[in-house]
Amino acid sequence: MQTGKLIVLTGPSGVGKGTLVRLLLARHPELYLSISATTRSPRPGEIDEKDYYFVSKEQFEQMIREKKLLEWAEYAGNYYGTPRQKVEEQLASGHSVVLEIEVVGARKIKETFPQALRIFILPPSVSELERRLKRRGKDSEDAIACRLEQAKEELAASHEFDRQIVNDDLETALAEIEAAIFT
Template identity: 45%
Template sequence: MDIERGILFVLSGPSGVGKGTVCKALRAQKLDIQYSVSATTRTPRAGEVHGVDYFFKTKEEFQHMIENNELLEWAEYVGNFYGTPIEYVNQTLDEGRDVILEIEVQGALQVRKTFPEGVFIFLTPPSLEELRSRIVGRGTETEDLINNRMTVAREEIEMMQHYDYSVVNDEISSACSRIQSIITSEHCKVDRVTNRYKKLLGDE
């Protein structure tokens, strides 16, 4: 029996919207989906673990990955680089398992061009005021950097039109429930199961 290739789900949205928190909550629910760890040159935040939350790289190491075409996508955001190692993603999909990428908007739009069969989910804040409050609450950025992130966030929200779904992150549990519903519905789409039934009917 042929293994059906998994589905790539891309979750992104403005900085501070809670992408990481939502992904951790999804992982805690032990869904049958693999979390793809991104590479980044930014400094680890408190509690983040190399190889679990991110692959933390120097700029020289990251440049080497770019030059060797080892990234599905990459982007520079507020002075740091982020990217998705391609080998893990393709290997996992070929094994029939779904993959979820948590990446910045620039990176998601790159993947949209090179991997259009992916499912793109835009995580939005309840309001811009709430988004700013969450960024301030981190206590890790200066006022200038916070203002910079808010300017970028407005530009990124305008990019929502390039996504398949929009999920409001008002409550973590509600956002996770909506994303689970998207995953389930994507697996039920006719164009994903047609080949399987053609084989059953002897058409292939």
């Protein structure tokens, strides 16, 4: 049996990764979405083991020590990481796995899985990214300013990835992601 493909989607906060992943999975249910672990508290409506594995800082640090994560990073004061076991099981059974992760984690995946397809999602502009972050209504002005500073650093790293796709139009961006994955 052929092993599956590991597909990494990354980019700055607010660029539309989550929306693109939801659309991709709706069109391609054969893809497996890896669920990340995090130490942050659930947001309203988020469900443990569906949206994230919500764990304590102590549990997360134990996962790091026991090498149970493919990658992990600290972001905005919380840990985020990809549990290793389910991803490896899915790949071994021939399924392609999608990771929607932060840039730091996506860089680490290259060390663990150099054959992974790593796709960087770009905004049409920084001003459009700021507009999207404000429209979400999830963050304070200070948090948005921090996210934009982080985004500028992340955007400078986009050339490190296999593909760069601008999310200006959802359908166009989705078609480009599908072309990268399935051709």
